[in-house]
Amino acid sequence: GDALDADNSTGFPPLHCEMCKKVFTVPADWVKHIQSHTEEQLTENNDKVAGRKFQCKVCSKVLQSRASMLIHVRTHTGLCPYTCKICGRQFNVKSNYLRHMRALHSECIDSPNE
Numbered sequence: 001g002d003a004l005d006a007d008n009s010t011g012f013p014p015l016h017c018e019m020c021k022k023v024f025t026v027p028a029d030w031v032k033h034i035q036s037h038t039e040e041q042l043t044e045n046n047d048k049v050a051g052r053k054f055q056c057k058v059c060s061k062v063l064q065s066r067a068s069m070l071i072h073v074r075t076h077t078g079l080c081p082y083t084c085k086i087c088g089r090q091f092n093v094k095s096n097y098l099r100h101m102r103a104l105h106s107e108c109i110d111s112p113n114e
Contacts, residue, residue: 018057034058034076 014023015030019037024030053062054069058076063069071093074080080090082097086105091097101109 031076031078035078037077 014025015027016023017030017033017037019041022033024033053064054066055062056069056072056076058073061072063072074092080092082091082094083089084091084097084100084105086108089100091100
């Protein structure tokens, strides 16, 4: 479904897109719509709240830094910019990708010359 302003018959509370003010009554439709916005759109001009903290435009979660905000936004967009070249698994955070490489593919990681 599209964005709706009608009464909610799904049993879910309406979900609002803070970027364009569309309203969704089906969570999957809201997620698909949020994914249509880019990371830049979701993090640009982010109003700081409570001093130096940042508030997510999608879910209103407050984060401590712009970097944390960027990582958090990926939970909404589904963006996983780090892909394992060995098994194809994707990661939204570089540290998780590196942990994966050490744990599962350590034999493939280039090691310093001995």
